[in-house]
Amino acid sequence: MLDRRIFREIDWSTILLMVAISLIGLVFVYSAVYYQASHYVWRQMVWLLVSLFFLLVSLLIDYKILLSFSFLFYILMNVILLWLLFFGRLVANTRSWIVLGPFRVQPSELTKIAVILLLARIFSEYKEDLMSFRAFVVSSGIVGLPVFLTALQPDLGTALTYSPILLGTYYLAGMRRKYIVLILIVSFLVGFFGWNYGLKDYQKKRIETLLNPTQDLRGSGYQLRQSKIAIGSGGLTGKGYHKGTQSQLRFLPARHTDFIMAVIGEEIGFLGIFLIVGIYFLFLYRLFATTFMSPDRAGVYIAFLSALLISCQFLINFMMIIGLFPITGIPVPFLSYGGSSLLVSFLLCGLVINVRMRRFAFI
C-alpha cells in the first residue's frame, strides 16, 4: 500500500516553509523573552521537533483512511471537550487545557482537525451546485457543537477561530453569495450593536477577558497603543535584533505570543514585516495550490479549509496588532510561542500535504 512514489511526492518545500517560519518565530521569541528567566525557547524547540515528527507520521496514513475514521475522531474530541468541562484543571480561568507534565495541550485546537475531516467526508458526497438547507443545518451543527463546548470552558477566543471553517464550508458547498454576505452583515451588526448598546460594562469586561486572557490590567487600549508604538517606532529597517525598546523593556504585552509580529515590526522594521508577509504568503499559496490539484472533493475541502483557517488566524492577528481588528487572544500560527497551536498547525498542513502527495496514487 505504501508506494515509493508517494514519498517522492512529499511536498518538501511546504514543510521547509513551515519550519522556516517556525524558526523565525523561535528567533523572535528568544528576543522577546530574553530578560525573563524562562524555558520558552527550549520548550518551543521541543514542540517543533515533536510537531515535525507527528507531521511525518501523519503522512504515512492516507488521508482517505483518516476520513473514514473522522466521525469517530470527531465524537472522541467532543467527549474530551465535555470531559474537560467537568474535570478539566482550571488554568488561567478556563478549563481548556490538558496538562501533561511540563507540556499542556489544548484539545479545542485539535478538534478543529476533526471538524475539518468530518466536513470533508460529508461534503465529498455533496455535489450540488447550490447548498441545500439540510446541508446548511448539518455543517452548522458539526461546527456548532465543539464551538459551544469551547465557549463554555470558557474560551471565546478559540471558539471564534472556528468561524472560518464554517464560512469556508458554506462557500464551497455553494451557499448563495447573498446569504454569505447576509451572514457576515448580520454577525457584524449583532456584534456591533450588542457590544455598544446591549451589554453592560461589567459584561463587556468579562467578555473582553474571555476573548483576550493575556490582557493587561491597564486594558486593551494599553496593549494596542504599545503595539502600535512598537511597530511604528521600528521604521523602515527596525531598531535591530534584540534592540527593540518596547519589547526589551516590556512595554509590549504578550510579546512572545499574540504580539510577536509587533516585536518583529519593531526590531527589523517594515522590510522585515514585508519579508515575513512574503514568506507567509508563499506558504499559504502552497496550501491553496493543493486544492487546485486535489484528485477528489474531500481533498479540496481539506486543503481549502485548512488553508483558510491558517490564513484567517494570520490575517486577524496581523490586523489586530495595528488596531484594524479588536484585540483577541489569537496567536500567529508557527510564529507565536505555544506548543499545541504549533502542533495543530503542523498537523493541519500535514493533511494538506497528505492530499497533495496522493493526488496520483491511483493513476
Place this chain on the structure above:
Amino acid sequence: MARIYEDLTQVKRKSRIILYLLGVILFVLLIFYWKIQVLDHSKYWEMAEANRLRELAIPAPRGLIFDRQKVVLADNSPSFKVTLIREAVKNYQETLDRLSRFLGIDSEELKNRIERYRFLPAFEPVTIKDNLKLDEVASIEARKEEFPELRLEVEPKRYYPFGPAAAHLLGYLQEVSVDEINSNPEKQWHGGEMVGKSGLEKQYNDYLTGLDGKLVEMVDNLGRPRGEVSRIEPQNGKNLAITLDFDLQKKAEELLQGREGTVVALDPRTGECLVWASSPAFDPNRFITRFSPGEWLSIINDQGKPLENRAIRGLYPPGSIFKIIMALTALDTGVITANSTFYCSGSVEMYGKEFACWFEPGHGSLNLAEAIRHSCNVYFYQLGRRINIDTIADYAHRLGLGQKTGVDMPGEKEGLVPSADWKRKFLGETWFPGETISVAIGQGPLLVTPLQIATMTACVANRGEAVRPMLVKKDKEERERKKIGIDPEIFETVIEGMWRSVNEQGTGRGAFQPGLDVCGKTGSTQLISRETAERLTQKGEELKKTHSWFTGFAPRNNPQIVVTVLVEYGGMGGQTAAPIAGEIFKMYREKYAGQKNL
C-alpha cells in the same frame, strides 16, 4: 477500483478566488504598515522614547552662607529621601495602603502629599518621605523589586550648624508650594524642591540656588531603572558672604535669652549690618523636614511669635527715642537754639490738659543737651507746641521713618509717621494740636521698626548722611550715602546730649563703656495709661509694662557701630535695653581694639 472523475472546477475556482482575495488583503495591509512604520515613524518613535526614557533632576547643592569672618552659618549635608513615581503605580489605592504600612505614614496624609502634585506629569517623582534614617534606607533598598515605583535619592540638604542662631536673618527653606510652581513657570521649580521662604534664603534664593543636573535613564514598563543614558552634573549654588559678625550676633542672642525683643547693630559708615537678633527664635533645621500639620500649628500659634522677624516686622511706638528727631527739627527750623532753655516742674498744662514729665519732681531749667540727657518730657512738650505736625513728619521722613529702609531682606514693614493729611485720609478727622504734644515724646500714632531706628541713628552718627542698611556687601558704587539736608553742626548739639545721656549719669548710663565714647538715647513706650500704672505700683506689683528702647553709636567721633535694642515689656529704657547695648559695645571694642582706632 475505478477512479470516478468528478467535476471539481467549481470548488477549485472558489478556492482560487479566496487565494487572490488573500493576496489583495495582504497587500492592502502592507500599505497600512507602510503608513505606520514609514510615514508616521517619527511620531511613534517619540512615543517609544517617551516610554523608555525618564528625566530626573539631580539636585544642586545650595550656596553656603557665611559671616564676615567666614563662619559658615548655612551648610549642606547629604540626606536620603524616598520619592514615588506615579507613572509606575498600577493600583493606586493598593499602593497607598502598602506604602503606608511600609513607611509608617498615615495613609490619608500620604495621599494628600501625592495628590498635591496631581498636576505634575506622572513621570516626575514626588517626595513622600525625606530625612530617612539609615535603617529605613536599607529596608527600602532591600525591597526595591517589590516597590518599583519608589526611588531612593540622595540630596544635599540644608543644614544650619548653629540651629536657631541668626534664624530670622537666614530664614528657612520649605517645599515649594503648588501655587508658587504654577505662578513662576520661569523658575522651573519641581515638586518637592526646597526654596527660601523667609530671610536671606528667600531674598537671595535665585543666587543661592544652583543649577540642577539632569539624569536621563532608561526604564521598563514598571518604571524600574534599567541603565543610565546621559547625565549632566549639577552646578552648585553660589556662596553668599554676609556682613554679619557672628561673635556679636551670638552675644546679642545670649543677652536676649528669655526675652522678647531685638538687637540690631550696623556700621554707620556703610550700612553693613553686624547684628540682627530677634527673640524668641526658631530652629530653621526643623523646617527642612516636612512638618506634620500639628507641628506647624504649634509654631504658628506660639504666643511669643518666634517666626516674626522683629527687627523689620515689629512695629513699636519709638517713645523718647523720637526726641532725637524733635531736637533736630527744632534746631534746623530755628524754633530754638542750642542754648534755649525751658523749665520743667514735673508737668505742664497745654491746651487745657496736664502733660506730665516722667520725673515727677521736675528737672528744673534745662537746655537741649540736658533735656536729651535726662529725656525730659516737658522740654519736648514745649517743642511740640511750637512745631507743626507736618514739619515733624517731614523731618521724620528725612531720617528714614515711615518708609522701608530698603534692606535686602523680604517682608519689611513701613511703620507710620502721622501727619494732618494722614489723619484726614484714614480717620476722617482733623489733627488737634494737642496730639502733637504726644508725638513730641514719641507716643501717639507713631510706629517704627527697630531697624528704622538703627538707620536713623546711623544718620545721626554720620552727621546727616543717610545709609541704606545691608546684609550683603555691595560695590562702592552701589552704596548709597545721601545727605538729608541738615547742617552737620546741628547734629553736634544732639550728639552732645546723647553723649551726656550715657556718660554723665543720664538715662542711658547703662550703656556706658569706659574708653569708648558711646552716645545714645533711651526710650520707654507706655503701653498702659498712667493711672493703671499707678494703681499697679500701689499694689506693689512690679511695673514693667513698657517696651524698653535704646539706640546709640560709638565712638562719638568717627563712629563705627550703631546698636539698637528693643526689649518688649522690658520696663524703662535705661533699665533693660541700655545695658544690653553696653555689652555689645564692650564686645565690639574688645574684638576690634587692635585693628581699629577706638
